[in-house]
Amino acid sequence: MDSKKRMSPPSATPPIRRRRFVVAVVALLAFIYFFGSPFRLPATLKDVSGISRAKIASLVKGSPAAANVDEIFGLLHLVTGDSEHEHILGHTEGFDPTKPVDLELYAAGTDNIDWNKRVVELNERYPLVVFSKSYCPYSKRAKALLATYELSPPPKIIEVDLRDDATQVKTVLTRLTHHSTFPNVIIRGKSVGGSDNLQALHADKSLRRKLEAAGLTIRGDIP
Known part of the structure; x- marks a missing residue:
């Protein structure tokens, strides 16, 4: 018997784990070939350059807070x-x-807004918002009535007709x-x-009780 130890040839059969990995890679490549890549940017970010790392991170993590926030607060945040x-x-x-609007649009480029926290801030700082038209007699009447209440914080008046996006x-x-006419009073x-x-x-x-x-x-001096 030869005293030298003979080297046994490497196994021709790959390990099971390696085989599974290869199969998975092939399946993924086939899926991408036939159906296209599943990794696409949301529509709100298409054709937008300079996407920040924070924006990408927020997309990956998702935004459960935003999902529970009414869109009206996105509009209030913006205006x-x-x-x-x-x-x-x-x-x-x-x-x-x-159509329903993603809150990211109302964020106006601001990253990582905690929308639940923002709702609390809006309700504390601007609990009363009046969407008005500067020339509208009904808007003037509503603003005059609210002025008699001498509210604190005062109503936030948004003169919609003076905006480019009226x-x-x-x-x-x-x-x-x-409610399709002005004013539109939001509490x-x-x-x-x-x-x-x-x-x-x-x-x-x-009205006093609501305010x-x-x-x-x-x-x-309101009775």
């Missing part, structure tokens, strides 16, 4: 924080205000609140209607 008067709803290609804002408001994300509705609430003494329940302080 109350539009200090630069960008009015992006009027300059967004392919934007259809008649048509888009009106369409979104109509879709979300089912903590809920529309209470227009001027006539406001006058009726004032007449039956329930106080929303966290507003009434300093006016």
Whole structure:
């Protein structure tokens, strides 16, 4: 018997794990070949350059908070924080205000918004928002009535007709609140209607209760 140890030839059969890996890779390549890649950017980010790492991370993780937030708060976030008067709803290609809008559009390029936290902030800082038209007599009447309440914080007035995206804002408001005329009075994300509705609430003494329940302080001499 030879004293030298003979080297046994490597096994011709690959290990089971390696075989499974190869099969999986082949199956994935076949799927991509026949059906196309499943890894595509969302429609809101197509044709957009300079996507940040934070944006990509948020897409991968998903946004469970945003899924539970009413779209009206996206609109309120946009119009109350539009200090630069960008009015992006009027300059967004392919934007259809008649259909539900992703909150990312209302974020106006701001990454990583905690929408649940933002809702709380909006309700505290702007519990009363009035979508108005500067020339509209009904809007003027509603604003005059609210002025007698001397509210704190004061109503946030959005003069829609002075915005470049007035048509888009009106369409979104109509879709979300089912109220198509101005003014449109929003208390903590809920529309209470227009001027006539406001006058009726004032007449039956329930407007005061609604405002106080929303966290507003009434300093006016209102019975």
